[in-house]
Amino acid sequence: MSQIQPLRQHLPNLLTLCNLAIGILSVLMAFENHIVFASWLILLASVFDFLDGFTAKLLGAVSDFGKQLDSLADIISFGMAPASIVYKLMEYSLKNEFQFSGISGASLVERIFLYSPMLLVLFAAIRLAAFNVQQDSAGFSGLATPAVAIFFAGLSLIVMAHPESGFSSFLLQPVPLLVIVLIISILMIIRIPMFSLKFSGFGWKGNEIQYLFIAVSLILLIILQEIALPVIILLYLLLSITLLLSKTDYK
Numbered sequence: 001m002s003q004i005q006p007l008r009q010h011l012p013n014l015l016t017l018c019n020l021a022i023g024i025l026s027v028l029m030a031f032e033n034h035i036v037f038a039s040w041l042i043l044l045a046s047v048f049d050f051l052d053g054f055t056a057k058l059l060g061a062v063s064d065f066g067k068q069l070d071s072l073a074d075i076i077s078f079g080m081a082p083a084s085i086v087y088k089l090m091e092y093s094l095k096n097e098f099q100f101s102g103i104s105g106a107s108l109v110e111r112i113f114l115y116s117p118m119l120l121v122l123f124a125a126i127r128l129a130a131f132n133v134q135q136d137s138a139g140f141s142g143l144a145t146p147a148v149a150i151f152f153a154g155l156s157l158i159v160m161a162h163p164e165s166g167f168s169s170f171l172l173q174p175v176p177l178l179v180i181v182l183i184i185s186i187l188m189i190i191r192i193p194m195f196s197l198k199f200s201g202f203g204w205k206g207n208e209i210q211y212l213f214i215a216v217s218l219i220l221l222i223i224l225q226e227i228a229l230p231v232i233i234l235l236y237l238l239l240s241i242t243l244l245l246s247k248t249d250y251k
Contacts, residue, residue, distance in 0.1 A: 154229025
């Protein structure tokens with residue numbers, strides 16, 4: 001039993017490392033122009049991000065080390081990875097091809113647009129650091145980094161699946177893409193309470209909002225497929241604001 005206990009304690013950290021490895025792979029795939037694959041890897045990383053926290057609580061293996069490791073993984077999987085994808089989308093919006101040579105030969109204005117996805121990494125770092133030092137772990141303010149990553153992964157999947165759509169034509173322009181980056185970056189650190197998706201046990205009582213949100217999300221995924229991903233994140237924002245305005249307690 002004395003040998004089994006350490007293994008149980010390290011299992012959540014192993015899942016966190018899986019999250020980190022997948023995030024690194026997503027960054028590499030994005031820069032290799034495999035945008036769809038990079039986006040799916042972000043979604044897979046979010047699954048491991050959920051599993052490590054869930055497993056830590058289930059096994060009673062919550063630790064400060066695991067908390068710090070989780071944030072380090074998140075800055076890559078949900079900061080750098082989506083920023084890499086947005087960088088490639090910004091390249092396309094400037095030159096209408098994914099083989100654009102980046103900053104080489106780019107004008108000053110083009111370089112500003114190309115550098116703008118860096119904001120996602122910087123604001124993710126600020127958010128994760130603030131989350132680590134906050135005293136109340138029951139709830140949090142601002143848009144969580146996994147939600148940000150899923151949002152941009154969803155946008156890229158829509159663009160790649162429907163390149164001729166009006167939405168894709170609108171999104172693949174430097175200014176709209178920059179505005180979205182700025183808004184999402186600010187949402188990560190803004191002091192708007194967001195309801196937590198963490199469950200207090202498995203029962204219905206106390207988890208009503210979480211179960212309803214997951215049920216609606218699954219329905220949207222079935223109906224809208226990849227289009228549902230950014231829609232779900234927007235729904236999460238609207239629901240959080242609605243709960244705030246109605247003065248509902250956050251879980």
